[in-house]
Amino acid sequence: MSLPQEHLPKDRDATSEQEWGFTIWEFIADNWLYLMGILLILAIFLYARYNWRRRQQKSRMN
Helix, strand or coil: CCCCCCCCCCCCCCCHHHHHCCCHHHHHHHCHHHHHHHHHHHHHHHHHHHHHHHHHHHHHHC
């Protein structure tokens, strides 16, 4: 036989800090060096791709 418990606290959804353990700004502040490295590698890749396409177009014209 179970007795109903009346005064239990109601469940609430977890906030983003409780769910993830950090906010997006804390993540950026703690990992800014890694994020800058990723952006640098991405910029080098995009520049190299742009340069490669430009050279391919010049070689087709000649």
